Amino acid sequence: MIKTPYLLFLGDAPDPLAAKVAQGIRDWRPENAVGQLRLPGCKADLKLPDMTLEEARGAGAQTLVIGVANRGGVFSESWMQVMEDALQAGFDLAAGLHTLLRDQPPLVALAEAHGRSLHDVRLPSVKYPIADGRKRTGRRCLAVGTDCSAGKMYTALAMDAEMRRRGMKSSFRATGQTGILITGEGVPLDAVVADFMAGSVEWLTPDNDPDHWDHIEGQGSLFHVSYSGVTMALIHGGQPDALVLSHEPTRTHMRGLPDYPLPSLEALRDTALPLARIANPDCQVIGVSVNTAALGEAEAVACLREIEDRMGLPTVDPFRQGAGRLVDALPA
């Protein structure tokens, strides 16, 4: 569990996209973001107050989150200086980068000396159990994609936000580094050892109130041969009551696999649902989430309508339209 709220470190981001982790936190957990800290030349701006470390501490910030990708696999001199100063000023540090905080001796020494924590959210920090398949109380929703990076995390965050807005009981359950930094907790599923994958998802989504929904962040795709095992573990460990089909309509092949065509939404439904029913016989496909970012407004509307007619399921782009219709479709 990472202590909130955060000061978001944007470093010397060369463009706004480099700071997409910080952007995700600002968009989805604005209450966790008291301000931003930028270095000279930073091209990203979250429209949060620019703060020094001292100002952010004064405003209650507990953790400096590295919300930007670094370049070249090492931390620059200027980043190291900020992180060292932050530990001395009373901050914990959190990052989801391949370059690990714990591999930087000056940071380890300062964290020890000052009693601070270093959170490398790409690595598991828990010894997860082997899954036992026991039926848990509470409800769970999982987005599964025709491909990787089709909008599954966004869909889960949007459904969670919509349910909270309506005063319903809901949690977003993070399974990747961006999601973990957004909420401050979760399972870095792609770094979990094979035998414990499904168990880590059970651990992440424990017994809960009967009317509480976990919105589990999806990973990979059953149709993506590099990562399908991770997706399978999510479906069986998560024992979802509801599946949302996620799709990006302009892809011409599976991400990173030029020889693999995309499956149809029908094939995704017919593959994922029987597998999900092994763990939860009551599971239903409740809707389709389409990432229409690459389409103009008219094209997007036509695309959504075509899919909705064809699949007979509520079909939305949660970014354009919100996730209200998906939340409406959840079983009572």
Place this chain on the structure above:
Amino acid sequence: MIKTPYLLFLGDAPDPLAAKVAQGIRDWRPENAVGQLRLPGCKADLKLPDMTLEEARGAGAQTLVIGVANRGGVFSESWMQVMEDALQAGFDLAAGLHTLLRDQPPLVALAEAHGRSLHDVRLPSVKYPIADGRKRTGRRCLAVGTDCSAGKMYTALAMDAEMRRRGMKSSFRATGQTGILITGEGVPLDAVVADFMAGSVEWLTPDNDPDHWDHIEGQGSLFHVSYSGVTMALIHGGQPDALVLSHEPTRTHMRGLPDYPLPSLEALRDTALPLARIANPDCQVIGVSVNTAALGEAEAVACLREIEDRMGLPTVDPFRQGAGRLVDALPA
């Protein structure tokens, strides 16, 4: 790669079953087993020559394989003495236990001093790639089970043995600790990090001659919620040309999951084959392997005939009948 041949250490095995790893090596790679080393009170006997370390070295043994389970999570005084003597006598050590050789300081010190290797085959020793899904040359066969521990490893070993007997090109590809000790190499798949599972299977089954078959050791089951992700990675990383359905006909529920019924062989076929065809559109289900150890001879014959009639596939118990009919069924 573990150096062969082996001296098989049976320790003070309380019964033959405790030495099943050694038994597997003796059964499937007798040319790798020059002798056995037993401590006073040992209740297992592989009918191999009893040898001292010196005698085994004289007979060419390169590695002392711990072919027996230890008790209580520590190595006893008597085991440690044998292992230390072995390192000094010129042996490497290999084991697949939860208790790791590398966690024993005296063994580490002696191995370093004498230039010997300690092989803990439960842990990956290779940095595996992420799967790229590229179609590889050569052929691959994978057994998938209605449940875990249904005879998948035995089926693969028996098919490999039968092909070698016929002078055909064949490799057994180990994915678990027993299999790795039998052949001296492989991938401990259940200990691989999630993102690299499918890639490790690709690495294990590389390009080969067009008429060469890899018999890949199966793991878990698509229907076993604790381990289905591992099975999925085997199906997509292995890109099998042929699937064998494995079944144990007396199970009343999934292993370790009392609330989960076993799927039918039809359900296994209809689930596994479409998933396998994502990675290899030419994949076929070629036969059924039934573990009838719990049945009498007449019952076993009736069970096999019933399944063969129902499924329309060659159906054998490779232990009772050999794997000849499964090999016959492999596509040309």
